[in-house]
Amino acid sequence: MMNKELVQSVEISIKEKKKIIKGQVIRAVISSRSKIIEIKTSDNKSYYLVYYKNSLVYGEKLEIVEKGSFIDKAYSKGIVLESHHPFLPVIIPNENVFIPNKNKLFSELQNQYSLQEVAYIATTLDSFFTKDQLIKIIDKIFFHYRRNGKFFKAFQITHILKGFSPELSLAGDNLNSQDFRSYDNFYNSSPLPIVYSKDPLFVELYCFKNRMSPDEHKILEDILKKQDCFLELLLLWMEKVDKYSKADSIEKYTNIALQFITMEQWILILGYLKINPFQELSQTKTVIDKMLHEEHYETAALYLLDFIEDLPNTYNDTLNILWEHLDTEFIVSHLDGFSMLIQQLVQENENQQCEQKLSHLVGKLLENYDLKTVHEKLQPIQKSVPDSKVFRKMNRMTTLLEDPDHMMELGQYYAEFKQYDEAIECFSWEMELHPDDYSPVWQLSKMYQNKGMVEEAVAYRQIYAQLKGNKEIS
Template sequence: MNNELIMPVEISIKEKKKLSQGKVMQVVVFSRCTMIEVESSLNENYYLIYYKNNLVYGEKVEKIEKDSFIDKIRKIGIVLHSDHPFLSAIIPSQTATIPNKNKLFSQLQNQYSLQEVAYIATTLDSFFTKKQLSNVIYKIFYHYRRNGNFMQAFQIIKILANFAPDLNSAREIKNSLEFHSYMEFYTSSSLSTIQQKDSLFVEWHCFKYRLQPDEGKMLEGLLRKQDSFLTLLLFWMEKVEKYSKVTSIEAYTTMALQFVSMEKWIVTLDYLHINPFQVLPQTKSMIEEMLQEEHYETAALYLMNFLNALPDTYEEILHTLWEHLDPTFIATHIDTFMVMIQQLVLEDGEKQSEQRLLQLIGKLLETYDLKEVHEKLLPIQKSAPHSPVFRKINKMLTLLDDPDQMMELGQYYAEFKQYDEAIECFSWEMELYPDDPAPVSQLSKMYQNKGMVKEAFAYHQILDQMK
């Protein structure tokens, strides 16, 4: 994956009168819940819990306790880390306003069903004590039982028993004769039958066991029915990552483009080790548009990881990049571009490529010494063995350790616009032959090329005196 195309995702957190800016470090999706971990500029870790893309609650937490909701979903949820290119599409809002903690559950009851409130309560054990949350769930249970809604009451006590397995009273109520028939319904019925009575439980169950064939298929059906295409897309990505099995790429591309641009989707496919330029024909027109707008480096960044596996129809695009890319950019990514340059030099012929190679080698010499540059460019040299540029490099290597050849070596360095190395060579030559005006003349030229007028004039005066 090309990290140069990945920008960190930031989020603002409003907490009472305090505003914190932070970077999203991790997102975990589990059923209808999303957990977002944010590292603030003060290195504080905030955890935000969303339900159906609405912020429920969040706080700064120093340590996530074992077996808490956040700890569990990190193990069983769909996890995206900070380097995932699809991360920004999952963040519901760039600003998270933390609600009043004391009024939280009364507000939740105005937004969601009581069963959902009970389930949401189990996701907040990093911010409330288990006793506080259990009391909330108990109240909902007794509300249903008082009103004779025993199926709903059983659903709530089942949520509580799973949330607090050490709570004997909840376990005893769940296993009591009063709820035996409901227990029997859950243990003996098919998921499709249970779904008619308890869609929340079935979705939770299928999400937990989503990588099993039956549960996975049922989850896909549930998500499609709910128009939960973002979660469906994340599920598809997870399977691609785990099993390297790519299916329905065009259908999921159409789905993805509801949430991200084609450019972002290409980077996402790269992250999933899918070559978008092989499987999506429309990507070629996107790259061509970048070239028309002269965004050569951007186009190269998208293509970079696939240069050796592009369709033949991209040949003209590669020639355009080789012709227009800044030599500094190519030098920075020389290892990635090596095979492409090798092929293009072979196709274009030496004359067309000489100027580009001259510029490229000049840029490489700014970072690496002569021997390293020679070593790096050996594959290209094999494609153009008679290139005058490479003959110069090879000649420079023979002169490198010969103090009597510093004048010639300096002239070669000057051709590659490496004026500092050339100055060093001519200065050495001037010391060896103080009566020779040639190195003095070259020193004046080199300083002039560097824009150092004062130094250039000083050597010009010395040259006049010598004459």
């Protein structure tokens, strides 16, 4: 329920050493404090950028994403936004990124984040470093804390190591050791809000992993609010709406969204979530009215098309304005979406204006489809206006298609709809059947004149004059 024509692709420029690589974002994944952005370059190469708290940590070109890696698990367990998702541009921190030096990466990270965060970040980079390299870094942090008597901090690192490499005996031994037993009891027996006061990272990761559980979902919401992570809060709400097809607190999340994006963008996002924004939010009418005032009729139509059948009555005047001003070619290219609108409006508007619009509509369709196909496409509209002269002509044309004795009549109908090539074919057939009749010759001259083919028009006019003169003499 969202018009993809209104969603723009997101481009990113990546500076890697002395090279600049440009590509298009084809997917983004949110996984607790981390984010992965997948980029496809013009030569069909895939780059993956890993972020922590909206800051780029590292990225590289990857041939494949290995099964069981952080990126692979994020795709299956995180919040995934594909390239056509209208919220995707909002969560891209920067469209120009610089990939850090790989050799200096962890020393730089220690200048920006706590050692516990560095240990967690290391677990997100297993697509770019070997597992042994990352375990060695995490072990160093663990032993640093233990040597300095910070056993609770060391225990937190053991938790991270166990989650990253469950098969590692060292991590399991540490968790079961006497030194850490009291901490283990604290985690197992304390409510999550109490654990959060001691280890926010652990609780946030745990709640995100279990976010479909109502209790953990509520705790995660509270954490994000405290951290002013409103974009992540919006994503959490969107995922819930998408999964359960039930939207609550739309006004509340609209107010949050409008801190970051325009109402136009929010309309698209709600449409993507199968929520009718024009039913739910009164301020959407102002957005569409502004488009009409600025004569952006096609844009307004694209916003409304998916909800044509379920718009409030306050949009009736809006639909009439669109019917009056939209180009027929645009209507033809979106005929399925406009079908219901046309059925409604042709009954409400002045007959002459509607007949003219319908005539243009049939003509445009005949430029792309044969007569039978056009007739089928317009059947739903025809049923609502059975007395239309345009449709009566079209119905008559379909009955004449296989009748060689009425090519003259069929050609004249084609000419009325400005389908000059088809008309020429009909009049030429009539001329073959009745070589002494000058009427089809005159029509051929007119058709070529309408096509701007002056020489052919003059030639047929001369034949017409000769045939007419012969008939008068006889």
